[in-house]
Amino acid sequence: MTDATIEPFLRNGWYVAAWSDELDKGMVARTIMNEPLVVYRDQNGKAGAVEDRCCHRGAPLSVGKIVENGLQCGYHGLVFDTNGKCVEIPGQDNIPPAAKIRAYKVVERQRFCWIWMGDPALADEGKIVDYPWHDQPAKWPHRTAVMDIKCNYFMLVDNLMDLTHLGYVHTKTIGGNPKAHVNAQMDVTRTDQGAHYIRWMMDSKPPPTYVKGAGFAANVDRWQEFEYFLPGSIVQWSGALAVGKDAKADRNQDGFHLRVFHGMTPQTEDTCYYFWSTANGYRQNEPEATQQMYDEIYPTFVEDITILEGQQARVAREPDRPLVGIKADVAMTHARRSFRAALEKEQGLSRAAE
Ligand code: FES
């Protein structure tokens, strides 16, 4: 038997709500934890997220526009600031104190817009995942994307914490021999903030994406390092060096290097956003190499989505029916346990508050 597959929301944690460059183009409508939201940046450059519902007649604010003092409702023109306070009502000077909407804390950093959906008193910006590779676009040129997936967000965490699926699901791109994946040397640890693993496939055949990227003509020593950070982030460094370069002693040598950020943000109990950013660490001076990597990764993740949406549909029919655990689940199980511990703590706090 194994842990449950559909997890409830963990509210006290930072989730990705949008990419910064999405806000450059205007406001973004997102549903997070069942709440329709508008994420936007005001004209002073401050990012915020407010509920997508005007307090006047309930119109969606996402059909409004960004004006000098904030976000203007597209129905009768009320304006709200990033704290959700109404700052302007056309035709009257008096703004009643009840004229406000829910607002959530947003922090824009390293090209991410992070949102805090939990108790505002606990929103510690020091707990935001650090992703320094976004600060080095020359060394790590990257592309970002956001996808909608019809599955519980933790199914996506599971997917990334068990890479034995690569040899079955991603044969055309980053896969490789299923046996090499299943027999990879695996080192897994629980951390204060989640779980970490590194797996090595020594002297193995490079998969198609690696050959295209770095031109390997012979076997490689290949690693995949993944760290899960509560509640919904995974930071990945994958790569390969030619056999004989002693990759285990020093991975920072010329070869194939790929950094990926994965952000899992719950929309509803059975849908999520998948924010990902993929960085080319092998032919940095060639924009077409970064594009090629993106063009390989995109359909690779679509392959995951096909599995995940099918899995969600099956599991949701009988959510309490136990599943069977296998050896390959070890990192996924650590991530789930960290998550469960945080969830229990959060539920304990809310019981105490009541
Ligand atoms: S519904 Fe928004 S201003 Fe009237």
Ligand SMILES: [Fe+2]
């Ligand atoms: Fe996958």
